[in-house]
Amino acid sequence: MSVECFVTGGSGFVGQHLLAHLTTAGHKTWVLMRSPENIGRLRDQVSQLGGDPALVHVVEGDISRDGLGLSDAGKQCVSSASVVFHLAAQFSWGLTMERARAVNVQGALNVARLAASQRIRLLMVGGFMLQNLGHLASVGVDNEHPENTHWPTVYGRVGGYEGSKLEAHFAVIRYMREVGADYTIVHPATVCGHSQSGHILQGQPLAGLIRNLAQGRFKAVPGSARHWLPLVSVDYLVTMITCVALDPTMVNRQVLALDEDTPNLQGMLEQMAKTLQVKAPRLHVPIAVLRWLLMIPGLPARLAISAESLDFIQTQRFDMAESKQLERNYQFSHPDIWQTLEMTVRYVNGHLRNQGNH
Ligand SMILES: NC(=O)c1ccc[n+]([C@@H]2O[C@H](COP(=O)([O-])OP(=O)(O)OC[C@H]3O[C@@H](n4cnc5c(N)ncnc54)[C@H](OP(=O)(O)O)[C@@H]3O)[C@@H](O)[C@H]2O)c1
Incomplete structure (x- = not known):
């Protein structure tokens, strides 16, 4: 059965693959775009990824604006949708708290309000760190009573992007519960390219890591042999997102999209280095030491690594039942x-070797 879908972040990496997946299944999609003139390029991309570009339609808007800045015609399009897929985010390191909050927290709340007002299920994409309760506690999030969390402290510890993703998660759940509206949340690990084509976009953290390795900027393996950077392929992720979004038993539930067979970081770097035909780093450097080194002015740029990215390298294993x-x-x-x-x-x-990092 085909349904209509409203998608934010459709021009992003996960969004493009989601559009390809949804339209292949015959679902008509309305895509929120800040720059609607780019719809032709997005349709071409969806077509290259195997989707049906004729089923991709644009609605102009910006999640950081009240009501997403939708026109009456735009609101009409949303009202015909069965699911709102919320993927849009300001996704980069070094964001100020104000900027990250305006898009990732207020923006998510704006999308949630829209979905709730139209009685449409909200499918929100979070992040796997939200399932790591030890990490949440260690950075100052009160998981039991999130309203008691002092968010500026959390942002100070994890940076603008992650801080805002954590805050948005709890703010949206709280709002949806208050108004009695339906939501489902998928928490992806770091997203890897497509399993068949390898397709990934410039700006993705994993693409940046591969370029750093290719350019010999990786001098040591962050963390110990127990540390890993959990991954998920983009094709698995969009399959899971689509399944749970339309599943009545998944209302008000959360699920992880993470491949527990991801090797440890050392194994991952070795395999990447082999494919790139470069030397893999062998020496381990404790994360705390690396964090300290990255406080030296100029070093984050020279090593092309941000302290914010280190949070995603950890030893935690997850319940995948x-x-x-x-x-x-x-x-x-x-x-x-x-x-x-x-x-x-x-x-x-x-394709991306000489392009800039995240
Ligand atoms: N990729 C990962 O490794 C990963 C891991 C865990 C969770 N996630 C989450 O998964 C979701 C998708 O990530 P992604 O990697 O696909 O991100 P991405 O490639 O950076 O794409 C971000 C999307 O958000 C849109 N956007 C940004 N600000 C907006 C605004 N103010 N109004 C409307 N749209 C706006 C962008 O549109 P423009 O084209 O206009 O810029 C783009 O379509 C995000 O919520 C991210 O936090 C990603």
Whole structure:
């Protein structure tokens, strides 16, 4: 059965793949765009990713504006949708708290208000750190009573992007509960390229990491042999997002999209280095030491690494029971992570090698 969908962040990396996936399944999509003149390029991209560009329609708007700045015609389009997929975010390191909040927190609340006012399910994309309760506590988030969290302290510890993703998550749940509206949340690990083509966009953290390795900027492996950077392929992620968004049993629930077969960071870097035909770093450097080094002016730029990105490298393992149940229900599974990594490295090396980092 095909439905109509409203998508924010459709021009982004995950968004493009989601549009391709939704339109392949015959769903008509309305895409919120700040620059609607780019719709032709987005349709071409959706077509290249195997989707149906004729099913992609644009609605002009900006999530940081009241009511997303929609015209009456735009509101009409939203009202015909069965699901609001909220993917839009200001996704970069070094954001000020004000900027990150305006888009990622107020923007998410604006989208939530719109979905709730139209009685449409909200599918929100969070992040896997929200399922790491030890980490949340260590950075100052009160998971039991989020309203008691002192957010400026959290932003000071984790930076603008992650701080705003954490704050948005709790703010949206609180709002949706207050008004009795339906939501579902998917928490992705760091997103890897497509398992078949390796397609990934410039600006993605993993693409930046691959370029750094290719350019010999990785001198040591951050953390110990137990540290890993959990990954998920973009194809698995959009399959999961689509399944749960339309599943009545997933109302007001959250699920992780994370491949627990992701190797440890050292193994991951070795495999990438092999594909790139460069030397892999062998020495380990404790995260705390690296964090300290990155406080030296000029070093983050020279090493092309941001202290904010280090939070995503950790030793925590996750309970994947719920995700596995969904995989069984809908009969999908993670593609082989080693092959997905290899394809992603080849794609970055072939297409994005000389472009700037995140
Ligand atoms: N990629 C990952 O590794 C990862 C991991 C965990 C969670 N996530 C989450 O997954 C979601 C999608 O990530 P992504 O990697 O696809 O991000 P992305 O490639 O950076 O795309 C961001 C999207 O948000 C849109 N956007 C930004 N500000 C906006 C505004 N004010 N109004 C309307 N649209 C706006 C951008 O539109 P323009 O084209 O106009 O710039 C773009 O379409 C985000 O919520 C992110 O936090 C991503």
